[in-house]
Amino acid sequence: MDRRHFLALGSAAGLAAVAHRGPALEAAMAAYHAKRPRRHPHLDRALLRPPPEVSAANLTLRAAARRVEIAPGVPVEVWSPGDGPVGPTIRARTGDTATITLENALAEPTILHWHGLRVPEAADGHPRLAIAPGSTYRYTFPVIDRAGTYWYHAHPHHRTGVQAYRGMTGLLLVNDAAEEALGLPDGAHEVPLLIQDRRLAADGTFAYEPAMHEQMEGFFGDAAFANGIRLPTMPVETTTYRLRVVNATTSRVLRLALSNGHVMTLIGNDGGLLPAAETVTSVDLGTGERADLLVDFAHLPVGSRVTLVSAPFASPARMGGMGMGMGGMGRGMGRGAGGMGAGGMGAGGVPQGGAMDLVEFTIDRAVTPRGWSPRPLPTLVLPDPERATRTRMFHFNSAMMQHDINGRAFDMERIDETVRFGDTEVWTFVNDSPFPHPVHMHEVQFQVIERVGGRARVMPWERGLKDTVLVYPGERVSVAATFDRYRGRFLMHCHNMVHEDMGMMMNYAIV
Ligand SMILES: [Cu+2]
Structure with missing residues (x-):
């Protein structure tokens, strides 16, 4: 970053950028550059x-094995x-009716879940609704949720x-009138980023064979993909972009940050726009969480590069009783290698908390910046914990090659659990295990109302409405939810998809 240039300009944005660069982030970015994964010689960006983009009305999604170029x-x-x-990006407006047909041309059963949307039971993609190869499933549901960055995935x-x-x-992007009135960056300046991390095996397939230790901590790739593209690059103009980031990784916690240490403006998360915009230098997202970010490339020299990264952090995994935590067996081989030859059983990816490039932006063209200044965001009605009629406690345990909730696998x-329709309840998630959940x-x-232990506070990116919350080892997080739709x-x-596949999941009924 050209700090003097920013200061000389004396712009509010520039000064804010400098003021928000704390020593911790400087150190983190220095560590990031030191450990920066080398580019694989055989793969250009x-x-x-x-x-x-497709409409949610009369949409057919045909699930099939296909050969596509990922670089x-x-x-x-x-x-x-x-x-x-x-899959394609599904666009809908609040009030639309989604009519979606899933055709299963895979060789195994599947079903899709619309993550974050409140839909009727038959449209929710519960695993018992999975359809056999050759079958179809028809979803019909009204889109009742507010504008936001939602997503879908097999379940x-x-x-x-x-x-x-x-x-x-x-x-799955939902728009509404209140969001449109804000004049947020759109068109080529609105960038959906579905982030995954994967390992490309020597035989040209995506390796997915969680070894024993990976069945405990999770499965980690050696390179990041955005929208299915490996280590992508994007030419940008010197103006403000809206990045709509979904953590769609198998198990990885992402610490979103810019490689030049600049600030970003967080405007939304899982359930849409926040009550107020937040200036942040980094945002932590567990699998399933989303961040709606404004990133300003103004004043950067044409030809320069900025990378959206997952900045390094100390893995929250604690040493397990079986040495399965950080530094456990089979680690290290994959770190920074990013190589095709590193695939296969036990080779490991970049470990949890390791630095990763996500998306590179190349400043391609100078334009008159079209800034976006924080302004009042749409009013938000949050579930009120004062109205809760009941509290429930859920203990998440990972031990002895098992993952369960309150001692039971799915x-x-x-x-x-059975919940009364219309009630508001407080649910408390307790992490008794060595891994983040x-x-x-x-x-x-839901509204995240309290975190006890660990980070001991509700993080700035956890305000507003959420459907997924990251609970670190030793933490106890309480949320308030109202069960009043279906x-x-x-x-x-x-x-963590390894954990859920192994049974860290439960049914609850709304009656
Ligand atoms: Cu978990």
Whole structure:
């Protein structure tokens, strides 16, 4: 970054950028550059492409194995609900009716879940609704949720991890009048980023074979993908962009930051726009969480590069009783290698907390910046914990090659909790294990009201409405939710896909 240039300009944005660069971030970025993964010599950066946009009305998604290029000249077999390496971006407006047909041309059962949307039981993609190869499933539901960055992914039991990893996922963007009135960057300046991390095996396939230690901590790739493109680059103009980021990784916590240490403006998260914009230098996202960010490339010299990265952080994993935590067996080989030859059982990816490039931006063209200054965001009604009629406690345990909630692994037919329709409740998620658990509730957008232990506060990116919250080892996080849209059987689970596939999931019924 050209700090003097910024100071000379004396712009509010420039001064804010300098003021918000704390020593901690400087150190983190220095560490990042020191450990920066080398580019794989055989893979050039590919241009970032937004997935094609489709309407939610009369949409057919055909899930099939396809060969697509994930970098120039590198075809890989993906399993995708569209023609690209991941599914198309579904656009809807609040009040629309979604009518979506899923055709299963895969060789195994599948079903899609609309993550973050409140939908009728039959449209929620519960694993018991998975359809056999050759079958179709019809979803019809009104889009009742506010504007936001939602997403979709496969949800068959035991196979969510591998299917999402191979491409059975996509973005689902909802717009409404209140959001449109804000005049946020759009068109080419609105950039959906579905982030995954994967390992490309020597045989040109995506390796997904969690070894024993990976069945405990999770599965980590050696390179990041955005919209199914490996280590992409995007030419940008010297103006403000809206990045709509989904953490669609199997197990990785992302610490979103810019490689030049600049600030970003966080305007939204899981459930849409925040009560107020926040200036941040980094945002932590567990799998399933989203961030709606404004990034300003103004004043950067043409030809320079800025990378959206996952900045390094101390892995929150604690040493487990079996040495499965940080520094456990099989680690280190994959660090920074980013290589095709590193695939295969036990090779490991970049470990949890390791530095990763996500998307490179090249300043391509100087334009008159079209800034966006924070202004009042749409009013938000949050579930009120004072109205809660009941509190429930959920202990997340990972030990002895098992992941469970309150001592029980998922049973498709067992209803673990029953909630009265219309009630507001407080649910407390307690992490008794050595690994982070991003906890996701279907069918509600909740308010995070308290975190005890660990980070001991509600983070700036956890304000507003959320459907997934990151619970670190030793933390106890409470959320308030109102169950007032549909009756039926829904899920609460850890969104580390290795954990959920192994049973860290439960049914709850709204009656
Ligand atoms: Cu978990």
